[in-house]
Amino acid sequence: MKKTIRIILLLLVLLGAAFFIFRTPDTDRAEMIAKYGNEASRFVDDGHGTKVHYRDEGNKDGPALLLIHGSNSLLQTWEPLVGLLGDKYHLISLDLYGHGLTGPNPNGAYDADSNIAAAVRVLDKVGVDKAYWVGNSMGGWVTWRAGLSVPERILGLVMIDAAGAQVQQKGQPYLGARLARSAVGQMLLPEITPRFLVKSSLEENFAQPERLTEELVDRYWELLRFPGNRKAAVDRATTPRQPEKWGDVGTLKMPVLLLWGEKDKVIPLAHGRAFAEAIPGSKLITYADAGHLxxxxxxxQVARDIDGWIEGLATESVALSEE
Structure with missing residues (x-):
């Protein structure tokens, strides 16, 4: 009995030592805001104790695009599109709860409705009544759920490798997501998040890993460790996604554009085809040289296709008005 107790105590000591050796602390909030904010960065009070970080960029007189990132991502994922479309479009991006410089939801709510409410709050703050909602992955799920719940705020939906389709072919979650769903990961990830874990997870999202720079890895790693974000990631992984809502996706009335990477392993192209089949009048465009992002x-290519699609909608509207 004494020998067993000694072994247990030794294991506890070793686990404790490993925890302190491998623990990765939170980053400093003020330092992260200074480093990853820019002249377009703003914060809006959500009414529940959190200030949602957003950027208001581009041509303020152009059609508005609301850009919504995916799980464990950041509003910076849209920077390439902002650079390509900023002369023509009003581009509004935000860090969802538990991401980037927004930080966790004090109520622990990471469901679609809570994120939609935050997005609408941002639109209200910048004075935009209706926008094209553009979402990737989890952000794509938030986008089509918004199409069901707040259609009056939406001109159209652009869903990029969007989550939420209920199909037989399942995706392969990247390493970080797999760990967040496991009991061990839920215990360790809020405290132990090595950089290689973030890099490996990002590599699984890219069809062209050479595009993954060390600077980009650092940004994801540092902002994942923004105070409260890691615990939020674990809580978000166990938040019910209400799969029954998939039955309503065919009732969407606004125009829908689907963009998909053919090499996406996280949410395979079969999901994009399921959306295209379920949503009347939707358009699916795929990219042979892209993965999940x-x-x-x-x-x-993405900027060209979004611009062409919106231009096409405008042309159709003019033609209908002249009939």
Whole structure:
């Protein structure tokens, strides 16, 4: 009995030592805001104790695009598109709860409705009544859920490798997401998040890993460790996604553009085809040289297709008004 107790105590000591050796502390909030904010960065009070970080950029007289990133991502994922479309469009991006410089939701809510409310709050703050909602991955899920709940705020939906389709072919979550769903990961990830874990997870999202720079890895790693974001990532991984809402996706009334990386392993192209089949009048465009993040891997193509699609909608509207 005494020997067993000694072994248990030794294991506890070793685990404690490993924790302190491998622990990666939070980054400093003020330092991160200074480093990753820019002249377009703003913060809006959500009414619940959190200040949501957003950027208000581009041509303020042009059509508005609301850009919504995916899980464990950041509003910076849209920087290539902002650079390509900024002369023509009003571009509004935000860090969802538990991401980037926004930090965690004090209520622990990471469901679609909470994120939609934050996005609407940002639109209200910048004075935009209706926008094209553009979302990637989890942000794509938030986008089509917004199409169901706040259609009056939406001109159209652009869903890029969007989550939420209920199809037989399942995706392969990247390493960080897999860990966040495990009991061990949920215990360790809020305190132990090595840089190689972030880099490996990002590599699984890219079809062209050579596009993944060390600077980009550092940004994801540092902002994942923004105070409260790691605990939020664990909480978000266990938040119910309400799969039954998939049955309503065919009722969307606004125009819908689907953009998909053909090499996406996280949310395979079969999901994009399911959306295209379920949503009447939707348009699906695929990219042979992109994975889960086409707006980062092939931004020129994505920008061209979004612009062409919106121009086409405008042309159709003019033609209908002249009939």
């Amino acid at each position: 086409p707006m980062e891997e092939t931004p020129e």
